[in-house]
Amino acid sequence: MTQPLFILALPRSYTSLIAGMLGQHPQTFGFPELNLFTVDRLMEMWQDGKHDAGFNKFQRHGILRAVAEIYAGEQSSNTVEMANHWLAARQNRSGFEVFRELSEALDPLMAIDKSPAHVISSVYLERIYSAYPDAFYLHLTRHPTNQGNSVMKVQDGGYALSVNSIDYTDNEAIIDPQIAWHDINLNIMELLQKVPPRQKMHVRGEDVMADPLGSLGRICRWLGLRDDIEALEDMLHPEQSPFACVGPINALFGNDPNFLRDPVFQPHLPKQPPLRAPLPWRMDGACLKAEVQKMALEFGYHH
Template sequence: MTETVSAAGVPQGAEPVGAGHPDPLFILSPPRSFSTITLALLAGHPRIFGFPEMLVFANDTVGDLVGEDGTEAERFPPAYRKTRLSGVCRALAQVHEGEQTADAIARAEEWLRERPDWPMPRVLDHLLELVSPLIGVEKTPDTVATDESLDQCLRSYPNARYIHLTRHPVTTQRSMHSQNQQYLTHRKVRVVGAASSWYLSHRRIMRALGELPQRQWMRIRGEDLVNEPRLWLRRILDWLELDDDEAVLDRMVHPESWPFANNGPEGGLFGGDHKFFTAPELRPVPDPGPVEFDPEWDLPDEMYRRMAALARELGY
């Protein structure tokens, strides 16, 4: 029998799990760590709803996100703000209307502008309630960019589950160096910023998750998940106590089926890795090899030493 689903992908007639919604799952990682494809793989499970990047903990209120005098307006130029905003607008349009047309996206943005005083986690709660009984999964690299953002995530959802997603430091750095070159035009700034982002984000995640019960989090190397998806998806699903039969895994290994695995019906929408949206199919990645940093990066020896030590802790 075929299960009937709503426009948002929620089974019709399914009973919510208790009051409210199931506790969400957050993917925690620095940028360029396979987090978008990880999210898309998980979203293939019939009991999971994967959201694009929604900047839930990067701003205190909706007004900070969308207001002309908000923190996003202070930090980023208009074109980049529009790109960053498209994730939460896509999520609202899909869940509210079951589509991501230009009109639906405009209505989603207006919905946000009408609620400037809402704390950002209230927006996520609103969406989690609408997709319940599905488990909502979200990832935004900004969540681990500061202690304050990550602490707010853990305070807002103390019973959530967390995946600490890692990637080899050298391949992560190379990927970061090519990102946002139109905004970070100075190469040395990009190189130092990438190294600091990788190191500090992982230390921050390890500190925060180390204070939680072990049952609430697991660590996964992104390369392992992408290269052996069935093995690692089965481990994640066992941890989440969700079905992991072959039919479910067959569905999950097609990340291109995620409703957000594109730039929208009219183009120009994001909410994650731009490269993924262009070619969302699952592809293996080369073995990253040993931790050998590129000499031309010209970083301080102490930074190399600390990054190498952390890489060993993370299994590289």
């Protein structure tokens, strides 16, 4: 059984794009966002609002689309309905058991999971590692200012609010995504301390954007996948993924909506602001906190 790859990253860190690229390799299958390790039992995904961040129906779209694609070969209203029945028959199983069944159906292709919901809690990360101690783990990061700025543009910072990323200063509560950037990356790093060196890699999303063939080739060699030019060329077309477009009416999402609108990859060199510059979402002229700057430097971002 081929071991899966788990991409561990905050949302708005090029996750959809890079997972889509890796999923186009001829030896892999890139899942949409399954969120399967956020639940003990599958039925919890159908209990709205049970979770701290509120498990909403959009978070089920990825698993519905994946089941439709894998077992029916297409995603339509009818095959999503079939997927609903398939999942209902497994409602008492753990998220891990369902993930394993999907992965086995794809064997010998390597399954790639990149659900940003998994990194919110160390409990979810622990579930993944307990189930897959031999898997590959890719820690993907983005510059804290750019990631934070991107998060703040989605639902007026709704994500930052949902993960309690709030700065309490001078009797004022300010939504500030840098707190989540620091704490969630810390969760990931703590998990990765247990993972053998051979099974983990840190990649800056910016490096993949600027040098896709070099970065993707390095990831392929680490995973033991082909790194010939044909395989690398395939990976430059994430838009060819069956999950790189809006789905049928009963499972529209399963991926970042911005990616679904425009999944085409354009190589570019992302601008990285100085770590000491004032933050665009703060009206008080605040900069990145010292501990955030320190972590960003460890990841290879520069002052």
